[in-house]
Amino acid sequence: MRGILGLLLVLLCAPAPANDQSLWEKSTLNRILKRGELRVGLEAGYMPFEMLDKKGNIIGFDVDLARLMAKTMGVKLTLVNTQWDGIIPALLTDKFDILMGGMTITAERNLQVNFADPYIVIGQSVLLNRAHEDKVTTYSQLDDPRYTIATKLGTTGDIAARRFMPRARIRSFESEAEAMIEVRSGRADAFVYDLPYNVVYAARFPDAAVHLKEPFTREPLGWAVRKGDPDFLNWLNNFLRQIRDEGVYDALYRKWFENTAWLKHVAG
Incomplete structure (x- = not known):
């Protein structure tokens, strides 16, 4: 009994853990509130998450979420348009407070950054050159040296193409638009990218490509x-x-995602 009482006294008299207030003082959230501004990093061009309208404004699903987030905080919103292959370094060097650019959560990325709970689940799908409309019906048929697959550099579509179509020729581009120009011109046979973007692209340009709608990743x-x-x-x-x-x-x-009325406002 005396041993238990002694242990309790030691615990009660021990120094308290470091004050959590110090964590709060360093928190990005605290700095956002003091600054009166939420800085959000993204790359305009990923429909329907973030893209440019005809007036040059960035619009999209992520933008509306960011605007709502800033309103809830009671601060102004600043969007920081950043090239995708440098977007994590930009976050780490405090160019913005949060990355809201439709980033897939991966174990490799999680070594560099922390992720909030998933806000949407998607998968990779294929936009196919119309010349192959009756010949290719699934992504697995593209795993062949005869085919050239276009991807966007540094994306999970690029990773998925190399993983699931290792025998095909993979060509990576800086933007979705560049990759799709290759597909439409016939210099590439297909584009592997995120399902939401591909759905919107196929709706916007119905004669440009065939969408194989079944995603092959989660x-x-x-x-x-x-x-x-x-x-x-x-x-x-x-x-x-x-x-x-x-x-x-x-x-x-x-x-x-269920309404395409906004397409008439998108640039290009």
């Missing part, structure tokens, strides 16, 4: 933040849970 997308910031992650997860519970998330999803 990929959760998440918002990325710098490591060592539990307060910001906690807030983001609760924000996502709240907008889902209130039906706001579903309304935005329908606007961008």
Whole structure:
């Protein structure tokens, strides 16, 4: 009994753990509130997540979520358009506060950044040159040296093409538009990329390519933040849970993924 009482006294008299207030002072969320500005990193061009309208403004599903996030925080929103292959380094060097560019959560990326809970799940699909419309019906048929596959550099589509179509010739490009020019011209046979983008592209340019609609991967997308910031992650997860519970998330999803009225406003 005396041993237990002694242990309790030691625990009660021991120094308290480091004050969590110090974590909060360093938190990105705290700095956002003090600055009065939420800086969001993305790359315009990934329909329907973020793209340029005819006036040069960035619009899309992620943009509406970011705008709602800033409103909830009571701060202004600044969008930082960043090239994809440098977007994680830009986050790590504080060019913006959060990466909301439709990034797939992977173990490799998670070594560099932390992810909030997935906000949408997608997969990779194929946009096919119309010359192959009756010859190729599944992604697996493209695993052949006769075919050239276009991908976007540094994306999970690039990784998936190399993994599932290792015998095909893979050509990577800086943007979706460049890759699709190759497919439409016949210099590439197919484009491997995220299902939502491919659905929208096929709806926008019905004569340009054939969409093989069945995704062949399953990929959760998440918002990325710098490591060592539990307060910001906690807030983001609760924000996502709240907008889902209130039906706001579903309304935005329908606007961008089930309705194509916004296509008339997109540049190009």
